[in-house]
Amino acid sequence: MKRIILLSILGIILFSFLVVAQEEHDFTEAKQLIDSGISCSELTNEQLEDIGDYYMEQMHPGEAHEYMDEMMGGEGSESLKQVHINIAKRIYCNENVNGMMNGGMMGWGMMGNYYYQNPQNNNSYQNTFIGFQIFFYILIILIIIILVLVTLLLINKLKKQKRRKQ
Template sequence: MRKISKMSFAAIIVLFIVVLLVNIGLVSAHEHDFTEIKQLIDSGTACNQLADEQLEAIGDYYMEQIHPGEAHELMDNMMGGEGSASLKQVHINMAKRLYCNEES
């Protein structure tokens, strides 16, 4: 078996670090900042005062709590993908059920 030279070993370590940093960057890019939505939820605003966009964001927040990170992304893709009308409706329905306590 050939011995790995110090130079090759260093190159492997650098490559590993680069791949790790790229992956961390990709994960961070997919994370949502739910600070404003959490404040909206905490305010207890009545559902009849919320626009569909706010309900969608609240539903997205709840989905992230139930299925965090990559699991949330997979769920979004299974329900139509980012920006689809079907995913928007799923998020609105989640907000109506979990935040507004409405039955479907």
Template sequence: MKKLAAANLLFLLLFSLGVFAAESIPSVETVFSEIMSTQGISNASQINCGKVSDLQFEELGDSLMEQMHPGAAHETMDAMLGGEGSESLQAVHISMGKSYLHCFNGSSIGSTGPGMMGPWMMQWATGLGGYWQNPFYLDNLVFWLLLVASIALNIYLLFKRKDGKK
């Protein structure tokens, strides 16, 4: 009975820590509102990226990551990206914040991609006419050619057997 009570207490403690950690990160809307109020504007399209500090970009990126990967998943992502307080994690959060506000000069890629793996991992280039640049295109081409050849061969052999039995 004591083990069950201890397990329940441990679960409750871990759950409350997770809730507390999630509450300590402000929502995206809160950070967005703070950025707008700092600049004294009421419309998001009026945000001047030059007036947004790296700290605000970082806070916005952290909030975005929490929204996309809440709780323990966010903590795992943070650890994979260098851990709390690391320069690499700070750079990722800043980049996410800038991307969310469309503050990258000359970038046409949105806030979700292509990400750190580049356009190849999710086959971004295939829809843009870049078939021959995509290393996975050749695999797909070979697969479909073999499939069509196999079907054609089976049909040929099927008709050949029928002709031989007559």
């Protein structure tokens, strides 16, 4: 009886290792492509997808990567394939790709941020609220100054009260 239980537990453990090994992605081809430094014009979309999937795994390892894949259409979907290709083009090829999904899920321009490529070929974000940011910085500095002054006045007041009692 003990032998049967032991063999069944051993079988479950071996089976779980096979399932885990089968679920993990093999990124050796993507690593080889990246290490080779091959030109982007020579890469196929399938190779770009592998490279993008590898980069996504580096940014969001394990379950986070699987969750991101599900959010972008699920394994095997055309939208997820396009996301992986765009990640590879942006990171590996250093191309200016317009969003992960043609503008992203919320579109460009949300919260005043616009992505553009400037003439020096540096990718940048332009924030339309820069004037408001300066206003808030000045406001924060004024609040800090007022808090310091109030603190100093309270300390002086407490010192005067302490002197009167003595």
